[in-house]
Amino acid sequence: xxxxxxxIAWLPFVAAAAILFYAARDLPTMADPNAPASTHVSPRYxxxxxxxxxxxxxxxxxxxxxxxxxxxxxxxxxxxxxxxxLLVLGAFTxxxxxxxxxxxxxxxxxxxxxxxxxxxxxxxxxxxxxYVVVHGHTSPGGGFQGGAICAAAxxxxxxxxxxxxxxxxxxxxxxxxxxxxxxxxxxxGLVSLFxxxxxxxxxxxxxxxxxxxLREMGSLSVETGVFITVTAVxxxxxxxxxxGSEE
Amino acid sequence: MIAPIVTLFLMMMVLCAIAALQVSDLLGxxxxxxxxxxxxxxxxxxxxxxxxxxxxxxxxxAITTVFFVSxxxxxxxxxx
Numbered sequence: 478x479x480x481x482x483x484x485i486a487w488l489p490f491v492a493a494a495a496i497l498f499y500a501a502r503d504l505p506t507m508a509d510p511n512a513p514a515s516t517h518v519s520p521r522y523x524x525x526x527x528x529x530x531x532x533x534x535x536x537x538x539x540x541x542x543x544x545x546x547x548x549x550x551x552x553x554x555x556x557x558x559x560x561x562x563l564l565v566l567g568a569f570t571x572x573x574x575x576x577x578x579x580x581x582x583x584x585x586x587x588x589x590x591x592x593x594x595x596x597x598x599x600x601x602x603x604x605x606x607x608y609v610v611v612h613g614h615t616s617p618g619g620g621f622q623g624g625a626i627c628a629a630a631x632x633x634x635x636x637x638x639x640x641x642x643x644x645x646x647x648x649x650x651x652x653x654x655x656x657x658x659x660x661x662x663x664x665x666g667l668v669s670l671f672x673x674x675x676x677x678x679x680x681x682x683x684x685x686x687x688x689x690x691l692r693e694m695g696s697l698s699v700e701t702g703v704f705i706t707v708t709a710v711x712x713x714x715x716x717x718x719x720x721g722s723e724e
Numbered sequence: 725m726i727a728p729i730v731t732l733f734l735m736m737m738v739l740c741a742i743a744a745l746q747v748s749d750l751l752g753x754x755x756x757x758x759x760x761x762x763x764x765x766x767x768x769x770x771x772x773x774x775x776x777x778x779x780x781x782x783x784x785x786a787i788t789t790v791f792f793v794s795x796x797x798x799x800x801x802x803x804x
Contacts, residue, residue: 619775622782625787632790633786711787714791719797
């Protein structure tokens with residue numbers, strides 16, 4: 478039975494490929510100026526993104542404001558990936574014990590040059606990450622980018638100095654911090670729902686701003702949530718990969 | 725004007741990808757993969773997508789390399 482299934486496994490693959498290739502003929506050609514996306518969607522964003530959302534960086538305007546639902550989904554996907562890593566590698570699987578403390582990744586390489594260089598660099602890396610998040614409306618950047626840079630800085634601390642000086646946290650607490658990010662995101666949407674607007678419609682937020690400025694503050698709030706989640710999940714994956722068991 | 729430079733970096737990316745597949749030492753493959761991410765970050769910069777470029781530099785060149793190295797440390801270094 479299994480051999481038969483293995484022998485005909487290519488059939489659904491070929492069928493799906495044939496359907497996809499057949500359907501792809503109806504797609505507009507690449508960079509076609511007459512395609513529906515170029516005639517209706519793009520001009521709308523280009524003409525009114527700055528006025529409506531207060532963000533001159535259109536990528537951020539689309540990501541955090543017009544398509545905020547999609548970004549919420551992406552953030553939840555990242556949190557789910559971190560949870561999966563914790564389940565597979567972390568302490569929650571009793572069947573498979575992790576490596577002992579001695580087998581875990583060695584720390585403290587003892588290089589003064591690496592130590593001094595990272596001490597000099599890490600504050601500036603974290604400052605740049607925060608700048609990327611806060612300034613993401615007018616320059617390239619946003620929550621995902623800033624979170625990645627901040628996580629790289631924290632992982633650099635752990636690589637050079639070991640886990641103890643660099644925010645020693647149990648993976649369960651790191652997961653909690655990542656969940657706080659998703660909570661900030663969803664909470665922003667729920668507040669506008671509470672003030673009789675649609676979910677994630679930032680014009681309903683009770684802040685002393687108006688028009689585009691108010692929506693800019695709303696998208697800054699959700700970008701902060703994305704930043705927290707991305708940073709926490711990256712650090713979490715590093716921790717469960719290099720962690721020895723506590724026993 | 726920019727096309728030859730873009731083509732050069734695309735060629736370097738293809739070379740790095742082939743080299744990462746051919747190397748039997750997994751640690752070497754990870755380092756070559758980091759070089760691949762670096763070239764693609766430069767490629768994104770040339771195309772004007774700066775936010776994608778520094779995400780690629782942070783995630784692809786730094787964090788994924790660290791993840792792969794720690795994964796190799798928990799398993800075996802050589803391809804069997």
